[in-house]
Amino acid sequence: MxxxxxxxxxxxxxxxxxxxxxxxxxxxxxxxxxxxxxxxxxxxxxxxxxxxxxxxxxxxxxxxxxxxxxxxxxxxxxxxxxxxxxxxxxxxxxxxxxxxxxxxxxxxxxxxxxxxxxxxxxxxxxxxxxxxxxxxxxxxxxxxxxxxxxxxxxxxxxxxAVKSAEEVQELHAAATGSARMQLAALHQARAGMREFEVAAEALRSAQSQGLQLSYPLILTTQGQVLHNHYLGNTLQAGDLLLFDGGVETARYYAGDLTRTFPVSATFSARQRELYQVVLDAQLAAIAALRPGVRFLDVHLLACQKLVEGLIQVGLMRGNAEEAVRAGAHTMFFQCGLGHMLGLDVHDMESLGETYVGYTRELRKSTAFGLKSLRLGRELQAGFAVTIEPGIYIIPELIDQKRGDATFQRFINFERLDTYRDFGGIRIEDDFIITEHGSQLLGEPLAKTVAEIEAIRGQALS
Missing domain, CATH: 3.40.350.10 (Creatinase/prolidase N-terminal domain)
Structure with missing residues (x-):
């Protein structure tokens, strides 16, 4: 205490x-x-x-x-x-x-x-x-x-909502413990293993640090399922493995990190280009974090960056800003960019998103995609938040939206059909909002393509 x-x-x-x-x-x-x-x-x-x-x-x-x-x-x-x-x-x-x-x-x-x-x-x-x-x-x-x-x-x-200096230290410790648990999975995953075997290595890392999980692990080759706790799939060469896992300190402060990495030593060409699209969106969102900025606007900025990248790889077309206004980005990014973090991994969620993530003036949208954004209000110094953009290719969503005129305008369905078995990518880090910007919580965890491939190459050599 x-x-x-x-x-x-x-x-x-x-x-x-x-x-x-x-x-x-x-x-x-x-x-x-x-x-x-x-x-x-x-x-x-x-x-x-x-x-x-x-x-x-x-x-x-x-x-x-x-x-x-x-x-x-x-x-x-x-x-x-x-x-x-x-x-x-x-x-x-x-x-x-x-x-x-x-x-x-x-x-x-x-x-x-x-x-x-x-x-x-x-x-x-x-x-x-x-x-x-x-x-x-x-x-x-x-x-x-x-x-x-x-x-x-x-x-x-x-x-x-506003974290004190001693709380920030707890959040640093939680994020560091979470990063070390993530690294255990990055080092240990192999083709032929079951997801639960990799999860066991992650749990061993958490418990060897004297820490408990801050939420049930999401560790899956089916990353398009946002909260996938199955853990029963067998890893195969060429798969992407998405690991969303964090720990909490003895005082209950939570970490919440996600990395997506290849089961093989390197990303495939398609995996590499979509991974970079997600990373570019995350970096743009991080750069925008500061007091007075609405998190809703940071979310929309990340969505626009995702669309710009998806246009470059041929999965979307048209004007990125217009596509986001029309909601066409939700073909790939159906959830929110992040949430408050603290004593709960979704901080104070039991008190109601109306009061935690929004205000009497700013109400939560009911639109697909935005209805899953837990945080929209202006950021303040002392807020702790996650930044976790992603790309999730869901075959059922492709089939449902194929006849929608808005989606036909912005989505290259012919090319997207060749990605139906792609899965999902998410990259997530934790931040404290400072007086002039933000600070990463915890030890930095590898996330560039080169950093991830270096770890995987060494692990499999």
Whole structure:
């Protein structure tokens, strides 16, 4: 955890932003895989961790924005707990580490909250949280989400979105750990291996660094499937392998990197030219990052650069700007350029993209492609973001759009049909927005054609 003063200041700022009422933050409970005591790896709720820093299950914290009172409700340690997990410092001692001086038994939380007239809570994403809040607020479970406090959501987003210097160091560590995991896959992948065997090497790298995954690995020769967790394909010479994987630190700050590389020692000519198109789009987007720039506009710039490259290789035609305005680029790039990064790999996604990635003035588009852009708002110094353009050739999309007049105008379908089995390419890095631009998070990871081929050539020699 961070220093006690960090958590105290965060809580004080939250109360000042909100101004009044009682704030309740729910820590996560243990969650059984297939029966109650066979637990998944415990992961604390990110907002609870941000304000209270304690990595223990079944905690409930309340802040009184009017009086400044802070209470931690916690289960009492039993003899059974000591037998199974060993002795721990008292809850009072652990609470003191984060500056909380009042600890009460967990079973008193419901009565305490029920006695208050104004209770602010964040949108619950776990069913057990829904049931607790339903009981405490006397709402039906179906009504709990609608009762989440917009004022609290906006206050939390305003704080968590801007990363402090110590948070930036955590993000550097997460990105570095992620880069080292990526390198393990780059070095170990071979024709004849199954995807899960390469994933095992990546996991070994993460765990040898004492780190957990920040999200389930995407490692696939079928990169046109954006969230492909299958891991069952066999690598073959001539394939591209897309690896989207990141780790999180002990304080839960996430890394999120993607590299696409040849299973063979070198890219084929087609792979090389499309890889360079994606890399050029990423570099253009990175150069545009600075405070005051809308991420939506950075996304559209990357889309235009993709189209310019695709025109050069003969897969698109016409004017690049017009093609992007018409949405024709979505034949190849169906998702968003990136997202916020922090304690969650899609930072604060449980609080709602409306509040995290957009504003009351800038609403999210419903158009194909743009509806998948998680972040559109103006960037600020201290924001952490990913930049991850890609090209994804999806045969079903080709067939669906073949008769569309807009796509016929900009897409060379005859040539595109010869790429139906191409797959996908994504290149992703993490950045912190600075006062005058941006800074790469973590150790630089090979991504030029020459760098990738040098690693693959050495690995296979």
């Amino acid at each position: 961070f220093a006690q003063t960090t958590y105290r200041q965060r809580r004080q700022q939250l109360c000042q932003r909100l101004g009044h009422g009682l704030i309740v933050l729910l820590g996560n409970d243990e969650s059984g895989m297939n029966f109650r005591d066979n637990w998944y790896h415990f992961r604390q709720d990110s907002s609870f961790s941000y304000y209270f820093g304690l990595n223990l299950p079944s905690l409930v914290a309340v802040l009184d924005a009017d009086s400044g009172e802070e209470i931690l409700f916690a289960p009492e340690q039993s003899l059974d707990d000591i037998i199974w997990t060993g002795p721990l410092p008292s809850m009072e001692e652990q609470a003191e580490q984060v500056g909380v001086r009042t600890v009460r038994p967990l079973e008193q939380a419901g009565a305490y909250l029920a006695s208050k007239s104004t209770v602010h809570y964040l949108p619950p994403y776990r069913p057990e949280h829904v049931l607790k809040l339903a009981a405490w607020t006397e709402k039906a479970p179906a009504q709990v989400a609608a009762g989440a406090s917009v004022a609290l959501i906006e206050a939390v987003v305003a704080q968590r």
